[in-house]
Amino acid sequence: MSPLIEINDPALQGPNTITIDARGGQDSYQRYLAGHLPKAIYADLDKHLAAKVTDAAIGGRHPLPDVKVFASLLGSWGITPESHIVVYDDKSAAFSAARLWWMIKAIGHSNVQVLNGGLQAAVKADVALSNEAYIPVAVAPYPVTDVYQGTVTIEEAGAAAQRADKLVIDVRESPRYLGQTEPIDLIAGHIPGAINLPYVNNLDADGKYHPAEVLRNAYKEAIGNVKPDEVIVHCGSGVTACHTLLGLEYADIKGAKLYVGSWSEWSRRDLPMATSERF
Known part of the structure; x- marks a missing residue:
């Protein structure tokens, strides 16, 4: 699907x-x-x-x-x-x-x-919208395992960013990645070794995802020989990173993981930070 x-x-x-x-x-x-x-x-x-x-x-x-x-x-x-x-x-x-x-x-x-x-x-598309809150009919809790699959810790993200066989992608806007501005978190910059692929690049002028082939070519150029399941994606707080994780799956590049804590966690841990391209 x-x-x-x-x-x-x-x-x-x-x-x-x-x-x-x-x-x-x-x-x-x-x-x-x-x-x-x-x-x-x-x-x-x-x-x-x-x-x-x-x-x-x-x-x-x-x-x-x-x-x-x-x-x-x-x-x-x-x-x-x-x-x-x-x-x-x-x-x-x-x-x-x-x-x-x-x-x-x-x-x-x-x-x-x-x-x-x-x-x-x-x-x-001229779909008629509703102004009334919709209340669904509840059922039993969804059957789940004990954890969310496909996440990494702050330690795993930091280590991966320093390895050639792994890749960490920061999807925030480039000025935040480069440490030029930070409107939300305390400190501007990025995880040393992470590359920058702003999530907005996933979208066309109409606010839709680019065709899968277009995304696949762009991602493959950035990822190179790194295996998809060795790719980690993050943003400011683990929200817009999911936009690129969706784009990767749409492009049939499956297995990338989410660093949930993202920059909002990293920047509060007194850890190394970078403000130039990648390093």
Whole structure:
């Protein structure tokens, strides 16, 4: 299954399809009520897709929620192993949609897709939006294992960045990577050895992912001979990194891992930091 689905795909109306509006920001619920896809469940980045932050130096600004807590959340949304899940946001999947897609995949549910182009694609297609909050019928907690698959620790990320047979990709905007500005975290810069592939490069002018072949060529040029399962992706707090993890899978480059704590964790640990290209 492709990780992306188009707005005109009949599967969006399938009997087992559950649609989730996963926007972020303090006014995300108000934006949801202002217009969302019919029967779309509201999901909030901080409330639903991250654990409460006690210390950003341990886990970053958006640590993953306990996997059992996430399983209960999925059950409250009516999600079962038979569900086809479609996620979208209003930022071309760059805020929360790709993060939720990754989380669902990481607990072993493969039947999940992100709406290519997000809410804007639906608006352009003249889809009638709803202004009413949708309340799903809850079921039992989703059956999960004890961990999210496909993550690495801060130690593993730091070590990988120094090895030729591994690759760490920082998907933040280049000025943040180069240490020229840092609007969110305490210190600007990047993990020594990490390369910079801004997630915005995944998108075309319409806010959709570039064709798979275009992405595949760009990623392969950056990755070189490194095996896909030796690639680690991070961002500021483990959210927009998932945008590139989705892009990699769409390009049929599978196995890359997420460093969840990302720069928000690394920059608070008194660890080496770089401000020039890569090193």
